[in-house]
Amino acid sequence: MKVTVDPELCYGSGDCVYRLPTVFTVVDGFGAVLPGREGTGADPLVRDAADKCPSQAIRIEG
Numbered sequence: 001m002k003v004t005v006d007p008e009l010c011y012g013s014g015d016c017v018y019r020l021p022t023v024f025t026v027v028d029g030f031g032a033v034l035p036g037r038e039g040t041g042a043d044p045l046v047r048d049a050a051d052k053c054p055s056q057a058i059r060i061e062g
């Protein structure tokens with residue numbers, strides 16, 4: 001399953017990076033998925049980070 005960050009919703013809190021630095025990063029002040037980690041959407045830790053994103057900007061689909 002694919003994980004992405006919607007830049008329209010993200011406000012760069014950094015919570016996702018704090019929770020899961022192996023998947024998320026911050027680029028130019030916004031959350032992003034690290035290259036090569038886009039396919040980790042089924043990981044419960046990724047789902048947890050998505051649930052706890054304060055702006056619900058993390059999308060898991062596929």
Ligand code: SF4
Nearest residue numbers: 010013014016031053
């Ligand atoms: S937790 Fe959500 S709002 Fe905060 S940086 Fe990550 S994607 Fe953006």
